[in-house]
Amino acid sequence: MACAHIEKGQMPDALAIMEYRILLEFEPENHEVRNMLGMALYRQGKLDEAEQEFNFVLTLDPKNFDAIDALGLVKIQQGKLDHAVDLFKKAIYINPGDLLVYYHLGQVLERLGNIDSAIKIYRTGLNLKPAAEQDGSYVEQRQQLIEALKNISEKQ
Structure with a gap:
C-alpha cells in the first residue's frame, strides 16, 4: 500500500501531504486518506486547507468522528x-x-474559563472503561486527562 510509510509516521508532513493528494486523485472520496491529509495540513499550520478537507469528509459522512474531532x-x-x-x-x-x-473538550472549556465543566469532562473521560481491544494509546490518553486534572487543581 502506498500509505504504509505515512501511517507509521516515517515521512515528514510535507511529503505525506503530497502522497495523500496523489492517493486522492485515484480515490477522492477516501475518508481515511482525506482525514490524514487534513491532520498533516493542520500540523503544518495550514488551517484553512485542513478545514476544507475535514468539511469535505463531513459532506460525505456527517458523522465521521475523526473529521469532527479534528x-x-x-x-x-x-x-x-x-x-x-x-x-x-x-x-x-x-x-x-x-x-x-x-x-480536547476539557482544554477548550478551561480556555473559556468554564473550570467546573472542564473538571467534569476530564473526570468523565477518566471514568470510562477501556474497550476490550486498545491500540496502545489508552494509557497515554488517560495520563493526559490525569495531568489536565492535576494542572487545573493547582490553578484553583
Whole structure:
C-alpha cells in the first residue's frame, strides 16, 4: 500500500501531504486518506486547507468522528472556541469511548474559563472503561486527562 510509510509516521508532513493528494486523485472520496491529509495540513499550520478537507469528509459522512474531532482542533487554532466545544460534544455523542476527545473538550472549556465543566469532562473521560481491544494509546490518553486534572487543581 502506498500509505504504509505515512501511517507509521516515517515521512515528514510535507511529503505525506503530497502522497495523500496523489492517493486522492485515484480515490477522492477516501475518508481515511482525506482525514490524514487534513491532520498533516493542520500540523503544518495550514488551517484553512485542513478545514476544507475535514468539511469535505463531513459532506460525505456527517458523522465521521475523526473529521469532527479534528475540525474541533482547527477551530481552537482559529480562535473559534465555542464552535470547537460544539464539535467536541458532537464527537463525544458519536464516539463516547474515545478518551482524547474528552481531553480536547476539557482544554477548550478551561480556555473559556468554564473550570467546573472542564473538571467534569476530564473526570468523565477518566471514568470510562477501556474497550476490550486498545491500540496502545489508552494509557497515554488517560495520563493526559490525569495531568489536565492535576494542572487545573493547582490553578484553583
